[in-house]
Amino acid sequence: MIARYVLGAFLAVVMLVFGTTTYVFLGTRTSHVAEIPQKPTVATPRAQAFSMSGTLYIIQNGALYSLSAGRFHQLTPEAGWTMPSLLPNGTQLVAVKRYPTFSDVYILNRFGQPTKRLTSNIAPARNTDIGANHWSFYPRVSADGKTLWMSYDQPKFGYDVVMSIWALPIGAPIRQGKLWTNAADYSGGDVQPIPVRTGMIYTKYTYGPDNKLVGQLWFTNKAYSAGRALTTPGEDCRSPAVSPSGTQIAMICTYEKQISYLMIASWNGATLGARKGIITNQLVAQPVWAPDGSGIAYLAPGAPAGPFQLWFLPKAAYAPAPTPSPSPDASPSASPTPVAPVKPVQVTTNNGFDATSPLAWG
Amino acid sequence: MAGGLAYFLPAAQLAIESTGQVITLPTPSPTAVLFSPTPNSPSAAPVTGAFTVLLLGSDDDSKFSADHVLTQSMILVRVVPSTKQVTMLSIPRDLYVHLSTGGSGKIDGAYSYGGPGAAMATVSQDFGVRIDDYIWVGLLGLVKLIDAIGGIDVVTSHPVIDDYYPSDIYSRDPYSYERVAVLAGPQHLDGIHAMQYVRSRHGDLQSDFGRSQRQQQVLMAIRLKAKQLSPEDLPALSAALGGELKTSIGLSKVAALLPLAASFDNPDQINQVFLLPPYTHGGGPGGSVTANWGLILPLVHQYFP
Numbered sequence: 066m067i068a069r070y071v072l073g074a075f076l077a078v079v080m081l082v083f084g085t086t087t088y089v090f091l092g093t094r095t096s097h098v099a100e101i102p103q104k105p106t107v108a109t110p111r112a113q114a115f116s117m118s119g120t121l122y123i124i125q126n127g128a129l130y131s132l133s134a135g136r137f138h139q140l141t142p143e144a145g146w147t148m149p150s151l152l153p154n155g156t157q158l159v160a161v162k163r164y165p166t167f168s169d170v171y172i173l174n175r176f177g178q179p180t181k182r183l184t185s186n187i188a189p190a191r192n193t194d195i196g197a198n199h200w201s202f203y204p205r206v207s208a209d210g211k212t213l214w215m216s217y218d219q220p221k222f223g224y225d226v227v228m229s230i231w232a233l234p235i236g237a238p239i240r241q242g243k244l245w246t247n248a249a250d251y252s253g254g255d256v257q258p259i260p261v262r263t264g265m266i267y268t269k270y271t272y273g274p275d276n277k278l279v280g281q282l283w284f285t286n287k288a289y290s291a292g293r294a295l296t297t298p299g300e301d302c303r304s305p306a307v308s309p310s311g312t313q314i315a316m317i318c319t320y321e322k323q324i325s326y327l328m329i330a331s332w333n334g335a336t337l338g339a340r341k342g343i344i345t346n347q348l349v350a351q352p353v354w355a356p357d358g359s360g361i362a363y364l365a366p367g368a369p370a371g372p373f374q375l376w377f378l379p380k381a382a383y384a385p386a387p388t389p390s391p392s393p394d395a396s397p398s399a400s401p402t403p404v405a406p407v408k409p410v411q412v413t414t415n416n417g418f419d420a421t422s423p424l425a426w427g
Numbered sequence: 428m429a430g431g432l433a434y435f436l437p438a439a440q441l442a443i444e445s446t447g448q449v450i451t452l453p454t455p456s457p458t459a460v461l462f463s464p465t466p467n468s469p470s471a472a473p474v475t476g477a478f479t480v481l482l483l484g485s486d487d488d489s490k491f492s493a494d495h496v497l498t499q500s501m502i503l504v505r506v507v508p509s510t511k512q513v514t515m516l517s518i519p520r521d522l523y524v525h526l527s528t529g530g531s532g533k534i535d536g537a538y539s540y541g542g543p544g545a546a547m548a549t550v551s552q553d554f555g556v557r558i559d560d561y562i563w564v565g566l567l568g569l570v571k572l573i574d575a576i577g578g579i580d581v582v583t584s585h586p587v588i589d590d591y592y593p594s595d596i597y598s599r600d601p602y603s604y605e606r607v608a609v610l611a612g613p614q615h616l617d618g619i620h621a622m623q624y625v626r627s628r629h630g631d632l633q634s635d636f637g638r639s640q641r642q643q644q645v646l647m648a649i650r651l652k653a654k655q656l657s658p659e660d661l662p663a664l665s666a667a668l669g670g671e672l673k674t675s676i677g678l679s680k681v682a683a684l685l686p687l688a689a690s691f692d693n694p695d696q697i698n699q700v701f702l703l704p705p706y707t708h709g710g711g712p713g714g715s716v717t718a719n720w721g722l723i724l725p726l727v728h729q730y731f732p
Contacts, residue, residue, distance in 0.1 A: 091659050098655045099577035099663065166606045196590035200608050218588060224629040226588040251632030253586030253611060270585040270611065272632065276703065277640075278585040280611060303612050317612060323582050323644060325613045348580055350613040370580045370652040372615045421610040 102372050102417025105130045105137035117377060117412070118357045120175075122149040122158060122425040125418050129160060129177050132375070132412075140177025149173075149425040152206050158425060159183070159204040159213070167198035170215060183213055183236060196221065202228065203423070207260045211235055214258040214265065217242075227254030230267050232288075243288050252278060257423075259305050263334040266295070266305050266314070273298030277321055282314075284335065295337045300328075304423070306361075307332065308354045315352040315361055325349050327363060329383060343383040344409065347376075350420040355380075356427050362412075364420045372417030382407035447677040450544040450561070477507040479556060479731060480676075481547055483538060483563040484642070486595070497535040498546060498563075499626070500642050503556065505731050511691055514698040514730040515646070517639030519707055523715035524553045533715050538563075543675065555724060556731045560675045566626075567596065568671020570618035572649070575667035576656065578617045579648035581624070584641070586611045589627040596622070621645055635716075636703050643699050650688070700730060 105125055120133040128143040145163035152159065157180070158173045167186040171179040183204075188197035202216045213235050216228040227250065233242030246267065248254035253270040264286030273279040280303035285292025296302040302318040314332045318340075319325050327349045331338030347365040350373065354361055360379040367374040484500030501518040520535035527548035528540045537549040543561045551558050564572070573579055587609040595601035596619070609616075609624045616624065625645050631637035656664075676684070691697075702723060711717040 098652065098660070099575060195604050195606055198590075198606060200588070200606075202608075202610070221590070224589075224591065226590050226630055228586060228588065251630060253588060253630065256586060256611070268611075276633070278637070280585070319582050319613075323647065325582055348582070348613045366580055366615070368655070370648070370655060372578065417615065420614040421612060 098371070100415075102126075103415040104139065105132070105413065105416050105418075106139050117362065118355055118359055119427055121353075121362060121375075122151075123375065123418055124149065124422040125416055127163070127419075129158075129173070131175075131177075141173075147419060147422040148203055150205050150423065151425045151427040153208055153210045155427050159206055161202055161204060166195060168200050168202065170201050170204045170213065181236065184215075184239065196226075200228070203257045205258055205260055206235065207232075208262070212260070214260050216254070216256040216258065218254075220244075222250065225251050227252060228256050230255045230258045230265070232258075232265075245285065245288050245290075246283075247289060247291055255283075257304060259307055261307060261334070262311065264292070266307070268303045268305065269294075271298070273301075273321070275321075279321060280319075282316060282337070300340070302328070304351055306352045306354055306423075309356055309358055313354075315354065317350060317352065327352055327361070327378075329361075341383065343378065347409075349376075351423050353424040353426045362424060362426060364418050364424070367411060367414050373420040374414060374416055375412040375418060376409045377412055378409040379407050382409070446674050446681055448543065448673050448675050450547065450675050477505060477509075478559045479503065479505045481543075481550055481558050481561045482646075483543065483546055483561060484566070484569065485538065485563065486566050486593075495539045496565075498538040499535060500639075501534065501546070501550065502639075502642065502646070503550065503554070503558070503731065506687075508687055510696075511693065512696050512698070513691060514700060515643055516700040516727065516730065517636075517643060517702070518550065518554075519635050519639070519702055519716045521635060521711075521714065521716045522702075522707065523711040523717055524549060527552055531712075533713070543673065553718075554727050554731070556727060560680075562674040562676065563672070564668075565671040566622065568668050570596065570622050571667035571671065572664070573616070573618035573621050573645075575664050576649070576652045576660075578615050579621060579645065579652050580613065581616050581621070581644055581648045582613045583609060583611050583616075583624055584644070587624055587627045587630060587641075589623075589629045591629055592623065592627055616645075616648075621648075633703070636701055639701055640699075647697065650691075653688075698730060700726070 116135040120131050123130050123132060124147050126143050127145045128139055129141040129146045129149055131138045131140055147161050147163055149158045149160040156175055159170055160173055161168050161170055169186050170183040172181040172183060173179050184201045186199035186201055200218045205214045211234060212232050214232050217231045218226050218228055227248040229244055229248045230246040231242045232245055233239060246255040249271040255267050255269050257268040259266045264284055266282060266284050268280050269283045270278055270280050279298045279301040281298060282295040282302050282305050283292050284295050299320065300318045301321045302316045304317040306315045312332055313329055314337060315327060315329045317325050318328050325348050326342045327344035328340045328342050330340045350364045352361050352363045358380065360377055362375060362377050364373040365376050366372065482502040482504055483498045485496040485498050499520055501520060503516040503518060505514045518534060522534045523531060524534045525531050526537050526540060528545050534549060538546040543563055547558045547561050589607040591604045592607040594603045594605040607623045607627055609620055625638065625642045628634050628638045705719055706722050707716045707718055709716055
């Protein structure tokens with residue numbers, strides 16, 4: 066009789082243990098799709114990843130990080146920071162700090178300390194209209210360090226709020242700024258200004274011939290002039306990045322689909338040359354050229370439909386291979402050594418970088 | 428077994444509560460003949476024939492009473508398993524139609540007047556399409572669903588800037604506004620930002636039509652992400668969707684559809700149809716959109732034979 070009780074208790078314990086174990090086991094079997102990305106400082110690049118030259122600035126969850134010598138450093142708290150860009154002196158950055166209803170542009174030192182606020186976009190204290198606030202995005206500083214270029218949501222047309230390109234002296238109020246582009250109504254507007262030697266390249270969103278909203282790269286060298294298109298509506302391009310030599314432009318084109326290609330084209334200061342697709346099998350975003358010309362960094366998911374990781378494409382993947390000089394003792398019948406295609410390197414694996422924020426690399 | 432039952436119990440509970448909803452057809456209904464009185468077959472046999480589902484999305488925030496919400500999003504989906512073709516037709520929410528419950532009005536009110544049955548019957552009678560089932564998702568449900576699957580990857584077509592976006596999800600005052608700026612390009616969106624992207628319409632020249640295009644982009648992104656899920660994710664998903672999902676599709680049919688959904692992997696086999704001008708034009712009664720049925724019906728019958 067006692068043995069029966071003991072057996073019952075034993076089986077109850079076994080059931081409890083197995084039931085709990087099964088429950089916990091099933092919990093561990095969940096897919097990793099909803100995992101929260103790790104901070105870059107926790108998940109440093111894989112040991113086998115090569116060290117990228119210089120210092121790259123990147124955003125995750127509203128914090129600015131630097132990546133140099135293979136290590137990430139968190140420069141700011143997670144407080145709405147985005148869109149870093151290096152000043153010409155290479156020792157300072159401009160970046161946007163985004164609040165719930167407005168954003169401002171700041172100068173930061175290379176350690177992430179804000180040293181100066183360049184815009185004042187909060188609505189006046191007595192104005193209760195939420196639309197009296199403003200957005201500034203995509204700040205860039207001219208090569209002479211004197212002019213701030215940015216996308217700014219002025220003028221506004223009631224419900225139709227579009228971004229336009231503005232230029233203003235560094236540290237000056239917006240009333241001293243100059244409106245450079247005339248954004249298309251109800252399109253999102255003009256963004257991503259890149260000052261170049263001959264003028265300014267930017268992305269204009271507009272309705273294409275098929276009535277779809279598309280992005281196009283445009284170039285202008287005159288204030289309040291849209292200038293002229295560098296890409297066609299059908300290419301649907303955005304995120305221009307000029308190479309250190311100033312002779313090539315990288316950009317993201319989608320051809321009006323839910324895909325994205327990393328394209329490069331030659332640039333002569335006025336027109337773009339033939340396009341070349343160099344990444345065509347990833348959802349690629351925010352290309353930036355290495356300052357030493359060794360390749361292009363970009364963001365793309367590490368797994369299908371996942372958060373964006375940092376990738377690097379070595380120059381050998383897209384630059385024409387140098388023609389070898391004939392060796393005097395080479396046999397004329399010798400066949401060339403097959404060259405393995407150069408693939409992009411996934412630098413990080415468990416992060417979730419902000420794919421709407423350009424990268425800065427210097 | 429006890430551990431497994433306990434683990435999947437929340438998902439099973441939600442599945443039983445949410446699926447197989449009885450469709451109440453308004454009476455008298457001119458389209459009653461289009462519907463089977465027993466829409467949910469108990470059989471779990473593989474789905475082989477083409478079928479049509481009406482997807483409904485509602486603002487179900489505190490501005491509305493639970494059973495009387497408008498359907499801000501109405502997408503008619505036809506699936507042909509044999510050819511793996513999917514067609515998605517977005518119906519403008521402001522389309523002025525004859526309502527199955529009587530009278531005329533904007534089509535987004537059909538659900539409010541008579542529930543999913545009225546929404547299905549209205550679409551069915553006006554577009555001449557047989558609808559097999561419906562799926563209804565609340566606003567918060569979509570936000571939670573996208574968060575539960577870890578966000579989605581979308582190429583947002585343009586900057587969505589809205590100075591007067593309704594602040595009715597987590598705000599104390601559901602009539603207040605917030606400023607929204609969803610930037611353009613490839614990105615990983617969480618639930619709130621995906622909702623802002625699909626819901627904003629103030630800065631879009633095409634208003635609801637532009638919004639419909641964005642809704643279809645997000646739907647396809649959810650489908651892509653869902654392929655990464657495993658059965659063990661069901662409890663988390665059910666927790667996210669509790670009370671925010673209703674469907675007439677029976678549990679057994681859901682089980683039969685899952686492998687079918689996973690087999691659709693070619694985006695080129697998904698047709699997206701929008702009723703832009705000249706199919707519709709503005710200026711209807713009460714700010715509604717007027718249909719050009721002479722153009723719409725041949726188009727609809729082409730994709731929904």
